[in-house]
Amino acid sequence: MRASLFITCYNDTLFPETGRAVVRLLERLGVQLDFHPQQTCCGQMHANTGFRTEAFCQAKRFVRLYQDRETVVVPSSSCVAMMRDQYPGLFEELGNEELRRQFTALLPRVYELSEFLIDRLGVDDVGAYFPHRVTYHASCHGVRALHLGDRPWRLMNRVRGMEQVALPNLDRCCGFGGTFSVKNAEVSSAMLAVKLQDVVSTGAEFCTALDNSCLMHLGGAMHRQYAGMKTIHLAEILAGTEAFPAEALA
């Protein structure tokens, strides 16, 4: 199986350990990975802030770079949601016939990480070992845009040594919302406070998710408040084994 990794701009810049974990995980499962060195951003930040023309530049760029790849894996649910929910409208409004054709052909080959593992590779036991107490935050785009359903739990249930604690109000937003977190910083912080209370109430050592943008938000507040918890992308948990623990990635 061949797959091409779209790491996304903020994972590349801020969370390279997530990318390294995806590489270790997928290569362990026998996937032949490649990485397009020209990749930058999917355009979500621009699209969500109303800069459609700019968002289209990024969308076009993504399609041009990846149109001949067999499968694309993206370890970020909100970026995949951007492609599924917003690209069609952008290409309809601003694209030409050829671009639309290329995009329509590419889209079904783009997978969020948990979709790729469960739907494409057909595995739920990835051989992971993570001896910690963990709570899972189902990010909004994972639940309501991608409809990931039970995929994350099917993966987590097979992680050896891991204790899961259910997060109350699981599908409530953490208040990040991209530029919302600075445009409406006060409301965003109020939402974050409520979310953090739920997360801390689980008594877990780690809060995990399939989207580092939510985790950056939660992690930033945890650090500010000395919450005694850490955030970790699910890819890193799944990449860890007894011989090579997840912590070694950081």
Next chain:
Amino acid sequence: MSNAAQHHPVPDPHRPVLDPRYAQPFPKAVLPVLRNPQLRKNVAHAIDVIQAKRARLVTEKADWQQLRSAGAAIRSHLLENLAAYLEEFEARCTEAGGMVHWAADADEARRVILDILREENASEVIKIKTMTSAEIQLNPFLEAAGVHAYETDLAEIILQLGEDEPSHIVVPALHVNRSQVREIFARRMGLKDLSDDPHALTAAARTYLRQKFLTIPTAISGANFLVAETGSVVVVESEGNGRMCLTLPRTMITLAGIEKVLPRLQDLEVMLQVLARSATGERMNPYTSLWTGVTPGDGPQRFHVVLLDNGRSQMLARETERQTLRCIRCAACMNSCPVYRQTGGHAYGSVYPGPIGAILTPQLMRMHHAQTLPFASTLCGACYEVCPVKINIPEVLLELRSQVVNQERRQGARFFDPMYLGLRIANLIFSRAWLFHTAQFCGRIGLRFFTRGDGWIHSLPSIGGKWTQTRDLRGLPPQPFHAWWAERNRTGRQEAK
């Protein structure tokens, strides 16, 4: 005369402003709310209760998703053929003895209503809860013209006597708790010994209301639906005060937005099911009133319908925005909204708060006011998930955001705004990988000045400060992923040699 009748409103700087033309932008308007823990507690508690009831009742309907699809289909069909169904409604209603008036905007609607009241020689009027009348700010207009309007919905009475404004479209006094209601009633009804027992409070309201019902012969209502096929008006409510207004008065004036029409009577089968479950978490609402024109010897003998456009017809032109008009005002979107849960309704500066308000208000204002509202959302999608007529609110929010940005860019406004500048630079950076990688390098060097010994950034200038006012940011790691990958491939190749 009661205290209420003697009351002359004084301008109150603490009264929420629900006129989008004068309201503060959303990010400013939320500040006093966020500093009001009692209000936030009231709001969160109230919507959590309604949400939980709704969720329970929706689960028991195996065909809930089909009902939503049916609701969306009925409303979409209506909007695609709105002119024809409005004319059909006018014809049927007129045949049944009603008088139909058309109002292009708020001003015309207010004048039409005042003219009718003058014909009736009315100096007082009783009202069924209607958000549309709040949209056109009918009460202060009538007051200034010498007609006092008495609200009869319990929540509206609380607000009217408390000199407050609605913060929710179904439960307008949701931000007020029981002890605050007691205080308002005790003060305004002159009942010093009133307890905050719910029975005592409703009894006080009943005594206050009964006298109005028996003495005031003119009433104003809104409409949940108008039925084109029969010319009927439908009002659903929980208290029965509406039913009183529909039976005792001599004259009834119904004010309704033009989008409130349904094609057929049978459509109520779907709409009443989804409305009650979505709005109050009930299988059926307690009082559903349908009336058609005038029935001799039964109910009001003079009946007027005022059909209000006020910006609605121009929302029909484009498919994305048109969905907004499918709304049946159930408020499920605000009950599910994590933003509304923190801010309540007043911060939206409009009678329509929450996610639906964030898309409806700017459009009703023809995008000249309330431009911060489309940005008052994290796009989490909870509103779309619960909407009984499947309005894709995040999609409309995004469309309106782009309209606001285009408008501001055309006017050259905010050219040097740090966020706009940043987004333009980001676009340039993302267009070439080498620029992106150079920017990462510069960012790493630049942020080093702000990164503390623990590897985290605690304080940033400008927009970054909006982040660090409550959150830390991890300092940029020394090696971005693409560099790691390149290095790994190089060393991999060397090993292969």
